[in-house]
Amino acid sequence: MARFEGFDAGVAGWFVGLENDNSREYFTAHRAYYESAVRGQLTALLDDLRDEFGGETKVFRQHRDVRFAADKSPYKTQTYGVLSGSSLSPTGFYLGVSADGLTAGGGYWRMARDQLERYRAAVDADLEKRIAASGLEQWGETLATAPRGYARDHPQIDALRRKSVTLGRRRPVDGGIGADEGRAFVAGTWRATVPVLEWLATHVGASTTA
Template sequence: MGEFDGFDAGVTAWFEGLEADNSREYFAAHKAYYEQQVRGQFTALLADLAAELGGETTVFRQHRDVRFSADKSPYKTRTYGVLSGSSLSPAGLFAGVSADGLAAGAGYWRMARDQLARYRAAADDDLAARIADAEGAGLEQWSQGVATAPRGVPRDHPRIALLRLTSITLGRRLPVGGGVGAEEGRAFVRDTWRTASPVVRWLDEHVGPSTEPPPRRR
């Protein structure tokens, strides 16, 4: 596998085509382009960043697991992966490419019960300031939370906005449009991860990975 050469102008059109015709016939007809210019280039992008920041990369399958889903569309409409164990954080740093462009982000997605307990016990003004700094530097909050106060937390708690969160992730997107050059793409993902890293370091220190077994699917 070679170095990342960038995403050409056809990447957006490939994903738009997949969204319009999410079928095995479409995928088979355009598989060569996907393997070379979509998955191939995305895999090379993560590999380049791993060589710089350390860690291991994972690129997830394009096929959807439809066994437990009412939506039987066979393919995901984005190609994405993570860099884990880097110099920025042991947690996974996210990147993906789709019709919406190149995305990068970092944080703790869908915290397990033990993680939420540690997070809610530790959430403080330092975390709020780190999130505000990241947003001020151009990142968006991709966090999710509950609609009301968590059980046992008063609705007028001074940090209720933080305590309602069940995921804390920050990131941004870069339109691919007419193409994204190699250095532009690497810099975009790298700089996004570095901007989010103060928040991720807080989470690494105060929350850490879950020790609970993964939930069983029914």
């Protein structure tokens, strides 16, 4: 198993090139760099963190599934993976790299109907305090207005409008990211999500619908 050595200064440029020329020709011509400096280093970073957090890692394919998509671009413009099964987060942690930078986080992405019902019934000031204390950004879709059955002036209306509860942070990759800095950034971000993930595990849990 290779150890994480960092992301070099060419990573952001590789993704910019893919965004500008999302073709098999570009990807094939630059595949060796992708395999070693992009996917290879992301995989190594996840494996390093597995030693600390436990669980199992997975890096997703760079190819997009375009069978039912209007956009037929063949490649994703980010490389990403997850660490799942950690005792700190049964739902898993996210890690990705793109032209925008190195992104780490966790949470419940696009909650199922039953999860949303439990989430909205449980939303309270404690959740908001945990999110604020994390110091992380919140990501994900929100409703344009209050969900059905909830007043627009509800004290937790911003939280109630959310369809996802995901949070994390991004560190620019321009100029490269050293090994120690990268590991510390991701590990610190993941640990900051844990109080929110604990709330979600207690009050929402996994979907029970097919």
